[in-house]
Amino acid sequence: MLTVKAAADETGLTVKGIRFYEKIGLIRPAERSPAGYRLYSEEDVARLHQIHFYREQKFSLEDIDAMLNDPDVDLRSYLKRQLFDVEDQIRELERVRDTLDRVLRENDCRGAIGDKVRDAEHRSRYAIVSTDMQNEFLDGGSMSCRRICNIIEPLKAMLERARAMGIPVIYVRDSHHCNDPELEIWPDHCLEGTWGAQIIDQLAPAQGDYVLKKNYFNAFIGTKLQATLKKLGTEAIIFTGWRTHVCVAQTAIEAFQRGYRILVAEDCVDSTTQVEHEFGLNLLQVNYCAEVLPWQTILDLIAQNTAPGEMSGQQERSEAT
Template structure:
């Protein structure tokens, strides 16, 4: 197995802004630790960042957010990508939709994605769903994802586990998994 870490929407808008997750600050150090371990093991770390234009369909639901050239659409300082990391910009919930993520993962020989970030019930869920449909093994790090509410978070984790067959793991379990590769 060759894993890649996906860091979903850890943007200023979702961590500190209007569409923030109340538990975002709790997951930052967990994601940072996982990224460091992935770097040390030579595995890819890929950031997926919401990045919208005024005509994007999603804005009809959420209003303007993570807009092109707006500082709110930047990845938070605490998780600033390193020189070997990949940053892909997305205009929909899924990190796979029209981003080239699938091609990049295949080029890198990745067969397992480890998903972290915000929001468990929206972008994390849709990214996990597309990973499932693209035949990747999917691990969702329970203590490295968060949502608007605990109920949204729990619902999405259960859905990903029972409907998509995702492995829902604590970060300590993921660290063991990565270290064994």
């Protein structure tokens, strides 16, 4: 049995920290010395080591409490979510670094900042979300389908023009580890660290793009997609990507329920069959007010400063004339 000071020396924690963890219920030493001092068993020390580990990995106290005290907790899910969060934070810090570096390269820093503020105000209403454009669905992947090739070049052209217009591009890519529940339904695919999980070379993210990872069909679940859209001030989402009727549709439906306007670039989405593709488009149009238009039309209307809700009407008037 160890005293609190000995337990602190053993685990790398502070005495004050251990007492705080006791106060909030993360550790509960059951024994005391004859003088009334708390004593820590080998099991207590092992628990303190776990607390120290989780704190070093930047887990919240709430998460640590769940991982230590809930016997039914899905530990892998917590670890994976934390990994994704840390990667998001790294990318965001890199973005901040790059922005500061570009501003400092200008002779007139104040003017450069003003330009960036105006650009942000112009672009903030729109964002492109590109889903699952990954190697796994190309030839050689475990879920290959040649129909994905139909949208690579149109999507590449769309993203290049959108970036030039200052419209944010958000990639959401499928990411799995062994033993993920989805792998019981589908073949092993998009395993983290493999070629299959990487975004297709022709569509490689550019500087300033956002890249998020998802475990589920709905890209809002377990990701920073909502936080990213909120930070950007997005009002309308332009959906692109693979499997119109699954990941694109489920994410777009969630976006609709969260109050976003939905636009679908019809020539930058596709599915494993034409029937599935058309089903997805029809589902979004009929039930979720999606505006389904060619990508060039969408960006033309944005360039004309047309409100998202006016796009379908303008397209109909254009076709009528």
